[in-house]
Amino acid sequence: MLTDAVASVASVASVANVALAVDPVPxxxxxxxFTLAFHIILVPLGVSWSVMALIANYRGIKxxxxxxxxxxxxxxxYMAVTFAVGAVTGTVLSFEFGLLWPKFMGQWGAAFGxxxxxxGIFFFTEAVFISIYIFGWRRLKPWTHFWxxxxxxxxxxxxxxSVVAANAWMNAPEGVTLDSTGKVVDVDPIGVxxxxxxxxxxxxxxxxxxxxxxxxxxxxxxxxxLRGRRDRYHRVAFLIAFSVAAIATPVQMGVGDALARWVxxxxxxxxxxxxxxxxxxxxxxEVLFGHLxxxxxxxxxxxxxxxxxxxxxxGTGTATSIQxxxxxxxxxxxTTTEVNVTHLAWDIMVGLGTLLFLLTLWYWASWIxxxxxxxxxxxxxxxxxxxxxxxxTLEAGWTVSEVGRQPWIVYEKMKVxxxxxxxxxxxxxxxxxxxxxxxxxxxxxxxxxxMSRRFRRGxxxxxxxxxxxxxxxxxxxxxxxxxxxxxxARPSEEPVG
Amino acid sequence: xxxxxxxxxxxxxxxxxxxxGADFGAGFWDLVAxxxxxxxxxxxxxxxxxxxxxxxxxxxxxxxxxxxxxxFPQAYASITxxxxxxxxxxxLGIVLRGASFAFRKAVIRTRDQRNFGAAFALGSVLVPYCxxxxxxxxxxxxxxxxxxxxxxxxxxxxxxxxVCGVLALCTSAYLAACFLVSDAGxxxxxxxxxxxxxxxxxxxxAAGLVAFAGIFVLSNDATYxxxxxxxxxxxxxxxxAALGLGALVLLARHARRGARLAAVGAVVSVxxxxxxxxxxYLLPTSLTVADAAAPTGTMGAVFVATGLAAVLIVPAxxxxxxxxxxxxxxxxxxxxxxxxxxxxx
Numbered sequence: 001m002l003t004d005a006v007a008s009v010a011s012v013a014s015v016a017n018v019a020l021a022v023d024p025v026p027x028x029x030x031x032x033x034f035t036l037a038f039h040i041i042l043v044p045l046g047v048s049w050s051v052m053a054l055i056a057n058y059r060g061i062k063x064x065x066x067x068x069x070x071x072x073x074x075x076x077x078y079m080a081v082t083f084a085v086g087a088v089t090g091t092v093l094s095f096e097f098g099l100l101w102p103k104f105m106g107q108w109g110a111a112f113g114x115x116x117x118x119x120g121i122f123f124f125t126e127a128v129f130i131s132i133y134i135f136g137w138r139r140l141k142p143w144t145h146f147w148x149x150x151x152x153x154x155x156x157x158x159x160x161x162s163v164v165a166a167n168a169w170m171n172a173p174e175g176v177t178l179d180s181t182g183k184v185v186d187v188d189p190i191g192v193x194x195x196x197x198x199x200x201x202x203x204x205x206x207x208x209x210x211x212x213x214x215x216x217x218x219x220x221x222x223x224x225x226l227r228g229r230r231d232r233y234h235r236v237a238f239l240i241a242f243s244v245a246a247i248a249t250p251v252q253m254g255v256g257d258a259l260a261r262w263v264x265x266x267x268x269x270x271x272x273x274x275x276x277x278x279x280x281x282x283x284x285x286e287v288l289f290g291h292l293x294x295x296x297x298x299x300x301x302x303x304x305x306x307x308x309x310x311x312x313x314x315g316t317g318t319a320t321s322i323q324x325x326x327x328x329x330x331x332x333x334x335t336t337t338e339v340n341v342t343h344l345a346w347d348i349m350v351g352l353g354t355l356l357f358l359l360t361l362w363y364w365a366s367w368i369x370x371x372x373x374x375x376x377x378x379x380x381x382x383x384x385x386x387x388x389x390x391x392x393t394l395e396a397g398w399t400v401s402e403v404g405r406q407p408w409i410v411y412e413k414m415k416v417x418x419x420x421x422x423x424x425x426x427x428x429x430x431x432x433x434x435x436x437x438x439x440x441x442x443x444x445x446x447x448x449x450x451m452s453r454r455f456r457r458g459x460x461x462x463x464x465x466x467x468x469x470x471x472x473x474x475x476x477x478x479x480x481x482x483x484x485x486x487x488x489a490r491p492s493e494e495p496v497g
Numbered sequence: 498x499x500x501x502x503x504x505x506x507x508x509x510x511x512x513x514x515x516x517x518g519a520d521f522g523a524g525f526w527d528l529v530a531x532x533x534x535x536x537x538x539x540x541x542x543x544x545x546x547x548x549x550x551x552x553x554x555x556x557x558x559x560x561x562x563x564x565x566x567x568x569f570p571q572a573y574a575s576i577t578x579x580x581x582x583x584x585x586x587x588x589l590g591i592v593l594r595g596a597s598f599a600f601r602k603a604v605i606r607t608r609d610q611r612n613f614g615a616a617f618a619l620g621s622v623l624v625p626y627c628x629x630x631x632x633x634x635x636x637x638x639x640x641x642x643x644x645x646x647x648x649x650x651x652x653x654x655x656x657x658x659x660v661c662g663v664l665a666l667c668t669s670a671y672l673a674a675c676f677l678v679s680d681a682g683x684x685x686x687x688x689x690x691x692x693x694x695x696x697x698x699x700x701x702x703a704a705g706l707v708a709f710a711g712i713f714v715l716s717n718d719a720t721y722x723x724x725x726x727x728x729x730x731x732x733x734x735x736x737x738a739a740l741g742l743g744a745l746v747l748l749a750r751h752a753r754r755g756a757r758l759a760a761v762g763a764v765v766s767v768x769x770x771x772x773x774x775x776x777x778y779l780l781p782t783s784l785t786v787a788d789a790a791a792p793t794g795t796m797g798a799v800f801v802a803t804g805l806a807a808v809l810i811v812p813a814x815x816x817x818x819x820x821x822x823x824x825x826x827x828x829x830x831x832x833x834x835x836x837x838x839x840x841x842x
Contacts, residue, residue, distance in 0.1 A: 077603070080599060080602070080603070081599050081600065081603050083552070084552065084595055084596060084598070084599030085595075085596050085599070087552055087555070087556075087595060088591055088592045088595035088596055089592065090559075091555065091558065091559060091588070091591050091592075091595075092588045092589075092591070092592060094558075094559050094562045094563070095562075095577075095584055095585070095587070095588040096588075097566065097577075098562075098566065098573050098574060098576070098577025098578075098584075099577050099581055099584055099585060099588075102574040102575075102577050102578040102644075103574065103644065105566050105570055105573055105574045105577070106570050106571050106573070106574030106575075106644065107570070108570070109566040109567055109570025109573060109574070109791070110567060110568075110570050110791030110792055110795040111795070112566075113563060113566045113567025113568075113570070113791075113795070114567060114795060114798045114799075116563045116566075116567065117563055117564070117567055117798060117799050117802035117803075118802050118805075119563075120556070120559060120560045120563050120806070121802060121805055121806050121809060121810060123556055123559065124553065124556045124560070124806065124809075124810045124813070124814075125809065125810065125813060127553040127556050128553045128810070128813040128814060128816070128817045129813065130552070131549045131550060131552060131553055131817060131826070132549075132816070132817055132820060132826065134549075135548070135549045135826035135827065136820070136825065136826055138827055139824070139825040139826070139827055140820075140825060151813075175794075177792075184791075184792060185792055186793070186794055187791065187792045187793075187794035187795040188794050189794050189795065189797065189798035189801075192798075421577075421578060421581070422578075422646065423578070423581050423646070423649070425581070425649070429585050432585075432589065433589070436589060436592060436593075440592065440596055443596070443600060444596070444600075447600050447603045447604060450603070450604055451603050454605065
């Protein structure tokens with residue numbers, strides 16, 4: 001049995017070799033999906049939280065509202081954390097484009113990169129002014145300080161439009177001229193940036209950023225109110241955040257509907273996956289849940305007769321013909337798993353989106369009829385869960401867009417399998433990245449909670465003595481702001497936002 | 498046209514080497530500042546110095562990547578294909594340090610601060626080393642063009658990469674120390690001025706030694722680069738050595754502003770020497786700048802973006818640094834910079 005040792009060493013080596021020889025494509029896909037799924041949660045906060053803080057800041061200065069002022073200060077401190085996490089996870093993506101998809105970048109970088117050149121400007125602007133805004137509370141004049149926050153909000157919108165333009169280009173790869181070997185020989189930057197998928201996709205993402213950001217922030221204060229913290233501070237916070245979400249949500253219904261129709265016309269393959277249509281037909285039922293079996297037949301689910309056709313083009317109603325998966329050449333067809341994932345994600349996005357929409361209707365109805373937000377505990381409970389639900393909606397929507405494009409990375413021009421790295425060690429980085437990001441996610445939440453507890457406990461007193469501790473003096477009226485945290489709720493005049 | 502794009506690329510790398518480098522270097526001094534009590538004051542100065550500017554500093558890296566993959570997609574693809582390992586390590590390091598730095602500011606318990614501080618400091622050492630090693634690999638002809646991967650390990654574990662990695666670390670530390678002398682001066686903290694001045698000298702000596710060793714390494718290991726440094730790049734090599742020494746002299750004479758400028762000049766010259774020496778290759782000796790260039794339309798778009806950046810970003814940055822230098826962006830909870838007694842300059 002002496003040879004055992006040798007054999008085991010050899011087998012370890014061979015196991016390592018086998019393990020290292022794992023097909024990189026699924027791992028590259030998983031790593032990209034995971035890191036993007038993580039980053040996309042921080043995007044809404046980056047885009048919309050600054051706007052909410054500015055609304056509070058404006059109220060704080062204009063109406064000498066100490067609660068709102070305190071809120072703006074605290075929000076800016078939370079933003080410092082979420083922005084930092086968003087910035088570093090965004091940086092990782094710029095590494096991953098090349099590390100995971102070198103062939104994609106090598107061939108298409110000249111076109112795909114163009115929107116990023118402009119995104120860079122907006123990201124710079126955001127990073128510079130967020131630093132000024134976060135650190136400028138004590139020494140800048142109140143209105144000067146307020147205006148240094150405006151570029152953050154503007155750059156957030158245009159930055160996400162630029163990134164989505166690049167993603168939209170993958171769906172509608174226009175503005176490029178190829179030679180006979182498929183090499184990009186000319187690029188029309190305007191055509192690339194303003195590709196036909198870009199306007200609606202960008203609008204959908206920007207509105208989503210306000211929707212998700214609003215619900216996420218509001219859910220924190222709804223939870224606080226359910227726990228009995230019904231002071232004016234919580235109320236102002238909730239009203240600002242929820243109002244932002246409640247404006248964005250109805251808009252999103254319209255934008256989303258328009259985008260779905262664009263997909264129906266321009267990406268029939270993706271639409272067939274969304275609506276679970278194996279064969280081209282008219283009077284297509286809307287299938288809620290359900291899936292395709294390996295023979296591309298619809299199994300299970302609840303069928304609503306004719307609805308998919310009606311929704312696709314209300315003008316022609318049930319006579320609307322929807323192109324089926326059968327029209328896609330077999331080699332280019334998404335797998336049934338991909339179809340099922342796309343369809344399920346679609347159902348989740350539309351389903352949860354509709355629930356969130358109903359919640360905002362409740363909110364607006366209450367304002368119209370009673371001049372106040374809903375008093376019911378059930379409303380607060382729903383609002384408290386809306387944060388997580390809106391994130392799930394966001395992730396589902398992004399899944400529809402990405403998985404629905406499969407097997408293409410550049411629609412009808414390059415497949416994902418042809419774009420990936422040949423590096424067989426990707427599974428190692430996938431594991432490493434997953435562990436690191438899980439740690440990062442948990443830590444981010446813990447740190448934010450720790451900050452919130454400290455703010456509640458300290459309420460300004462004594463914080464100054466602790467190293468790194470925040471100081472809670474609003475630039476207008478410090479003591480007032482510090483005391484208001486414990487005040488009983490008093491009615492606020494108007495909804496803000 | 499491709500030349501202009503290459504100049505933009507190198508300009509962005511240079512700016513990142515200076516601002517990002519100073520930032521990493523500050524993290525390095527944080528790492529070696531000692532225990533929680535002994536290192537408290539240096540760490541406070543470091544925090545005070547980089548907190549408002551670190552995020553903006555690192556956007557330059559993204560800009561470098563964007564220009565690289567947009568204007569020279571083949572080069573970006575080749576670099577990421579071959580140098581998978583050091584780039585992945587650098588990416589993880591960036592996550593670790595950026596997030597930890599933000600977390601450290603947000604927590605108040607010493608234990609938490611220490612853990613996040615350690616992650617921040619380790620990341621600050623890992624990233625510049627890896628990025629320096631990547632530069633070394635590119636410069637020493639180890640990244641083949643044309644969709645073939647070079648060796649995943651020897652491409653970055655080799656004499657030139659090691660020298661470049663360590664040199665990146667030393668210049669970062671040197672630059673940071675020069676900046677921190679200045680910042681400590683603004684806080685009127687003479688002890689810290691002296692503290693960082695000693696470290697600036699140490700880092701400068703280390704950088705000089707590494708650079709000297711580099712001469713022998715490059716002459717064997719990176720012949721194209723070495724020939725370039727001897728001819729086209731010689732003026733920059735001399736300039737960087739002169740400015741590096743000059744900065745030390747100025748530091749010794751308490752001319753903090755001049756010292757800082759000279760230190761920046763030294764680092765700029767090093768990057769310029771590298772760029773000029775490997776001209777006109779992007780990947781010596783397999784891919785030239787002209788061959789790697791993207792189509793005209795793309796270049797035009799990048800020039801427009803760069804022009805916009807010059808108009809919008811440069812003033813914004815200037816504003817940030819001016820506000821920071823005027824102490825209008827004070828650290829929360831930090832003692833106000835009260836002048837203890839007036840110092841020279």
